[in-house]
Amino acid sequence: MEIMDALSIEAAEAAVHAHYPVCKGLLLVELDGPRSEVEALMQAVQDMCRHNGAWEIRVAQSEQERALVWKGRKAAFAAVGRISPNYIVQDGVIPRTALPHLLDEIGQLASAAGLRVANVFHAGDGNLHPLVLYDQSVAGQEEKALELSYRILQLCVDNGGSITGEHGVGKEKQEALGYMFSEPDLATMQLVRCAFDPENIANPDKIFPRPRLCAEKPGPYTPHPLETAGIAEIF
């Protein structure tokens, strides 16, 4: 189950000409299994969609049609390049029932920031991939986009979700992990890390909000010298 919103449909259509309908949102459902089971289930899916106000339902009539519909979805990230010079791919998770409410909130944040956000995501597991569109050549827009992208993660956590569903935490989301977990939570995870990597040689300085080395005492965030000098910025 995948969902695409108007912006990502526009981008995907421009890239692969999948003949998507012009609409605010599109739900892609694929079923897998023995033919008789799939046919029965597909009927149930259609009933559910109709019951919930779907105004058009298309069922792929051939393997080519099926492949084309998916090609658009799979090309969506790259296709966004056609409608925006730069973009950030985000990866957040929310409880599935929070979806409608959260999409509204993302929309509000986007318009407040004066930026566009395209939404492509795995509807079945609540894993969102908002694409924050911006133009690097416009002064200050990249910073705004990064801030908006971080705000979306906070929104996910505030709604009982997570800052990453499948791509994990490296350097970019270190601080966000500190938003999701409290100090004792992180200290406990650190016990595990130090047990396996007491000298901090495996992927050092990643995952945990800084400063977070085995020998280091947890405490408030200390800025990097580059940051203090105004050369670099932490998001």
Added chain:
Amino acid sequence: MSTSTALTLEQGAAQLAAIVGAEHSIVRANKVVAAPADAQQVAEVLRFTSAHGLTVMPSGSGTKLGWGNPVEPDIELSMMRICGLREHAWQDMTCTVAAGCSWTAMETQLRRHGQMVALDPLWPDRATVGGIIAANDSGALRLKFGGLRDLIIGMTIVLADGTIAKTGGKVVKNVAGYDLHKLMTGSFGTHRFVFDTGAEGSAVYANFAESAGLVEAGRATLQGQTGAADVPLIRLSELTLDGVRKAPIDVVKLPPRADGVPLAGIVGLDVFGDRTIDFDLPRRRIALLAARPAGLVGAPVSATPTTGNLLTIPVTIGSVSATAVIDTGARKTRINWALGRLLGLDPAKLAKGDTIQGATNKPIETGATRVADVHLGDRRLADAPVLVADLPVFEAFGVDDRPAIILGLDWLEKTRMVVDFPARQVWFEGDRN
């Protein structure tokens, strides 16, 4: 109570009653059964037990207590008051359930929305969710739907020191942070203690002595690593550790630790000086044995006793020989200047090392450097850190007149060491890389 404490069962029960309520802290079959009402109370109980060095056994309805070897804890921490299904987000197909909730009680609630947890553990009508997770129990449904750990998406855990930590979340897809809940599944539970071969006599810290109601019974002079101090003595009626029982035993009362580490006390040679100690830090295992373990490889190093029955062994660094005192109570290895000079160290060129706070809490400055090609019996360390200072402890150990080393945990943690005190022999397991 049985281990390193002089609390009576009734005293323990009374202290726990202040946390969980009198009707939920009772003495039963030589232990205190305490039933906290929530995670906060569990944390408070564990802070109390870790401060007093008490052993704890968490329990649910007890269906699997017979698994493995029986344990005889001081405290049984019953989860039975922390029960019930806390939240069932049926449209999200997730639920939050308390440790003491029985499997059937949970499934009954879930069934109201036509849902279930796809697992069929043993004795579902009595077994609790917490116990099933701790024992990683499952049944035939595992073949189709996966094991218990695959079904758990988040957890609140309380560590032995009372830290409350959350892990995971309430969403079905999540890769943020470590999945500690998977680690906890099937964990059963563990505990820890400090052994100190550099401590002549055992000791307790004042904060523990006070909360345990221990009374002073005289005074003595304590030779700490940073100097001597006049300290009070306490008489313990009984101290039992890994099968070794001392009754009565006089221990030193130390001031509270300057570094704030919550230790109840130190167990010294007066308790295990007539045993063999298997000190295997790489495998995180320490045992007190009546005889040396079988299968030790290589030749033993002969040890010479020094002040207070402490053992010293010969060690070489490059071509320089030195006398080493085995001190598992020291975190870092130190050498005196008699050795430092032989190694060609220059006081002016040393980096500033730690300020050492010994058991008597008097600070002393040290220099820090590294030495190469160290031989401890069969074990060779290519490169090892040392602190350099003429600490009073060298004099206390009677080795200040020669090149000497206090062998601390930073060297010992790389190797397994077996010390046979009666035979005065020490083995270091060879390199295991």
